[in-house]
Amino acid sequence: MNPVLIVGCGDIGRRIAARVAPRRLLALVRSAESAERLRSQGITPFQADLDADPDVLDVPVAGHEVFYLAPPPGEGERDDRVARVCRRWRGDSLPQRLVYLSTSAVYGDCAGAWIDESAALRPASARGRRRLDAENQWRRWSGETGVPVVVLRVPGIYACDRLPVKRLRAGLPVLSPGDSPYTNRIHADDLAQVCLAAMARGTAGGAYNVADGQPTTMTDYFFKVADCLGLPRPPVVDRQTAEQRLSASMLSFLAESKRLDNRLMLRQLGVRLQYPDLTAGLAGCRSETAADSP
Numbered sequence: 001m002n003p004v005l006i007v008g009c010g011d012i013g014r015r016i017a018a019r020v021a022p023r024r025l026l027a028l029v030r031s032a033e034s035a036e037r038l039r040s041q042g043i044t045p046f047q048a049d050l051d052a053d054p055d056v057l058d059v060p061v062a063g064h065e066v067f068y069l070a071p072p073p074g075e076g077e078r079d080d081r082v083a084r085v086c087r088r089w090r091g092d093s094l095p096q097r098l099v100y101l102s103t104s105a106v107y108g109d110c111a112g113a114w115i116d117e118s119a120a121l122r123p124a125s126a127r128g129r130r131r132l133d134a135e136n137q138w139r140r141w142s143g144e145t146g147v148p149v150v151v152l153r154v155p156g157i158y159a160c161d162r163l164p165v166k167r168l169r170a171g172l173p174v175l176s177p178g179d180s181p182y183t184n185r186i187h188a189d190d191l192a193q194v195c196l197a198a199m200a201r202g203t204a205g206g207a208y209n210v211a212d213g214q215p216t217t218m219t220d221y222f223f224k225v226a227d228c229l230g231l232p233r234p235p236v237v238d239r240q241t242a243e244q245r246l247s248a249s250m251l252s253f254l255a256e257s258k259r260l261d262n263r264l265m266l267r268q269l270g271v272r273l274q275y276p277d278l279t280a281g282l283a284g285c286r287s288e289t290a291a292d293s294p
């Protein structure tokens with residue numbers, strides 16, 4: 001069994017960690033609070049800031065299975081964090097294998113079409129372009145070092161403790177179902193099991209859509225979450241009103257519509273989803289225990 005390193009061990013990292021023997025595991029986080037939280041869960045933390053000088057990245061990596069889950073910086077068109085790591089991990093001290101968690105934003109807007117992993121990569125937002133930059137850097141690094149890399153393209157992540165509660169309580173509007181884009185989702189626990197399956201069975205150089213395969217409109221998502229938590233459904237508005245009332249980041253999500261085909265993930269990774277649709281994933285969620293999406 002190879003040792004495991006999780007770079008960016010937040011919510012998904014902790015769910016992966018729960019499935020790995022603690023003695024095999026090292027988890028990199030940025031803040032002292034997150035390091036303490038991991039320690040209290042019996043996980044050995046390594047505290048380092050991927051934005052700082054590469055010398056702080058002295059995390060032992062040789063022979064490790066690496067899950068790289070840290071997000072790109074919040075601005076710009078490139079992922080400088082990945083660039084630093086790729087410069088640092090060279091020579092003799094190389095991981096055994098690496099799984100990179102990307103996003104479905106790399107596809108850009110697909111006008112609601114069903115898309116598999118062969119679809120063109122045309123990110124429309126800077127958020128998507130940073131992710132594509134990271135994918136490309138990992139691919140180049142893999143070619144240069146020989147370390148196998150598997151890319152996971154992930155849409156909206158949800159779980160009972162990561163639902164849009166604040167947004168629903170604030171009464172922020174949604175588009176009418178006819179105007180609303182398709183969105184795709186994956187339950188956080190299923191994402192954790194897919195990460196492990198990709199490490200074990202993913203094709204080197206391959207990319208996988210990681211979704212439950214049951215896309216619905218974004219409005220339907222907010223309605224279902226509201227109904228499940230016993231909160232009022234959000235008001236429905238037209239696009240012009242939405243543009244005045246919603247944040248730039250929410251508007252960038254509303255500008256993209258696609259339906260993710262997950263068949264490659266199911267077939268090649270041999271995954272059996274615990275939450276194959278939103279109804280299964282929301283069953284048992286209560287407003288008292290629900291918390292906001294990170």
Ligand SMILES: NC(=O)c1ccc[n+]([C@@H]2O[C@H](COP(=O)([O-])OP(=O)(O)OC[C@H]3O[C@@H](n4cnc5c(N)ncnc54)[C@H](OP(=O)(O)O)[C@@H]3O)[C@@H](O)[C@H]2O)c1
Binds near residue numbers: 072081
């Ligand atoms: N939210 C979604 O629906 C969604 C969809 C697709 C993909 N994703 C991506 O999936 C990945 C995992 O998600 P998650 O929910 O587990 O995220 P999360 O809980 O926010 O965890 C992110 C982790 O990255 C670490 N990190 C961030 N910046 C860092 C830096 N400069 N140096 C070192 N560590 C740094 C954080 O450390 P600290 O806690 O110490 O800051 C944290 O441990 C993220 O890349 C996320 O962007 C999310």
